[in-house]
Amino acid sequence: MKIKRNERIGALVKILTDNPNHLFNLSYFTDKFNAAKSSISEDIVIAKKLMEDLELGKIETVPGAAGGVKYIPVLTKEETKEILDEVCNKLKDPKRIIPGPFLYMADIIYNPATMRKVGNIFATQFMDKEIDYVITVETKGIPIAMMTANALNVPLIILRRDSKVTEGSTVSINYLSGSTGKIQTMSISKRAIKPGSNVIIIDDFMKAGGTAKGMVDMMREFDANVVGIGVLISTKEPEAKVVKDYIPLLVLDHIDDREQNVIIYPNEELV
Structure with a gap:
């Protein structure tokens, strides 16, 4: 069949x-x-220019016998700002405030279209790293990490709160949660990560950074290198987290349940 x-x-x-x-x-x-x-090569040149002109990411060709072509979902700062502003506007709705005070975010985190965009933002930030795995801890970080792993074309590894018999032998560590101040446990199968791998940690929320530090400590058990940490939302306070060099997409300044006011904004370094 002849295809035009x-x-x-x-x-x-x-x-x-x-x-x-x-x-x-x-x-x-x-x-x-x-x-x-020759025809396919010409098609790729046309598609590459089209994607660049419309700022829909980029198509990259790799020369050589083992080369080929791939799509990289790179976002501009303008696109990143548009996505983060959209998420911020949703989170600012006073109806989202629940006792604690906390913000109801489940509908956003479990929205595939929104998380695909968020995953592309993280992928853009960490694209220059030679990443082997994306790491997260159950449960709300999973959709964000999955979309990030998809954009980077690498496996997702989920740290469990409780070990599962289906995972075989596991490694477990205790860590101090910065948000609750309680000792918690995370575990992972011994066969999940190859020693010496480069990983990034992706999660939904960071207050003091205790959970992220727990994941960093767990990666040391596998001699894995944490080359980046990304979170959807980080609180403004405490300013000094127990982990460094993390990238928050949004910064939560304040939740006032009495005045029904939420102050949240995009990370200025990204937009």
């Missing part, structure tokens, strides 16, 4: 964007579209 160029380009873009950071060799597309390598 515009049809090939549309299909090529669909395949690449559905599989971010996955390297496809040219023969994959020549076989799929029944087209010559």
